[in-house]
Amino acid sequence: xxxxxxxxxxxxxxxxxxxxxxxxxxxxxxxxxxxxxxxxxxxxxxxxxxxxxxxxxxxxxxxxxxxxxxxxxxxxxxxxxxxxxxxxxxxxxxxxxxxxxxxxxxxxxxxxxx
Amino acid sequence: xxxxxxxxxxxxxxxxxxxxxxxxxxxxxxxxxxxxxxxxxxxxxxxxxxxxxxxxxxxxxxxxxxxxxxxxxxxxxxxxxxxxxxxxxxxxxxxxxxxxxxxxxxxxx
Numbered sequence: 264x265x266x267x268x269x270x271x272x273x274x275x276x277x278x279x280x281x282x283x284x285x286x287x288x289x290x291x292x293x294x295x296x297x298x299x300x301x302x303x304x305x306x307x308x309x310x311x312x313x314x315x316x317x318x319x320x321x322x323x324x325x326x327x328x329x330x331x332x333x334x335x336x337x338x339x340x341x342x343x344x345x346x347x348x349x350x351x352x353x354x355x356x357x358x359x360x361x362x363x364x365x366x367x368x369x370x371x372x373x374x375x376x377x
Numbered sequence: 378x379x380x381x382x383x384x385x386x387x388x389x390x391x392x393x394x395x396x397x398x399x400x401x402x403x404x405x406x407x408x409x410x411x412x413x414x415x416x417x418x419x420x421x422x423x424x425x426x427x428x429x430x431x432x433x434x435x436x437x438x439x440x441x442x443x444x445x446x447x448x449x450x451x452x453x454x455x456x457x458x459x460x461x462x463x464x465x466x467x468x469x470x471x472x473x474x475x476x477x478x479x480x481x482x483x484x485x486x
Contacts, residue, residue, distance in 0.1 A: 306468070
């Protein structure tokens with residue numbers, strides 16, 4: 264199964280700043296996803312990162328707030344822009360070969376905004 | 378839109394005993410897949426078991442098995458011979474990419 268490295272593992276940020284989270288996979292994968300998970304809660308899909316084109320965002324998430332890059336089949340970044348305390352959460356990257364195949368997850372980034 | 382309901386926020390089981398976690402779902406898709414994922418306190422989510430909706434046979438993976446009732450849209454997870462390492466959050470998931478709220482399982486020694 265794919266090995267996923269997600270950085271940073273945690274950060275504490277000031278209100279109004281931006282943070283970029285990186286997701287590196289040890290093999291080429293078709294599908295990469297970004298999730299948000301409140302502590303002790305379920306996962307909410309933010310967007311699907313598409314290689315070579317704009318990400319596909321879920322309802323309630325917009326590109327200006329969560330810009331995503333995917334320059335190749337092994338790497339993606341998620342930026343949380345103009346952060347507010349409501350953005351405090353765990354952000355997870357996952358990969359899959361197809362939507363009906365199991366996902367493999369990174370360790371997540373625990374983000375706190377003061 | 379797909380929905381997934383896990384009605385048990387918390388469950389506990391004695392070590393070596395059996396526990397069943399419930400999951401119901403709703404989908405308009407005719408072809409879909411269901412998963413159970415486990416998230417230990419270390420946070421990394423890992424796959425426990427997978428079920429193709431077109432297969433009537435229930436999936437089994439060592440001590441983990443499912444009871445898939447397609448007509449009832451039910452997909453429960455049974456853990457046999459529970460071990461301390463089974464303690465985690467368990468998430469039910471239906472394609473494409475809809476997760477339940479999770480069940481926190483505690484294993485009592």
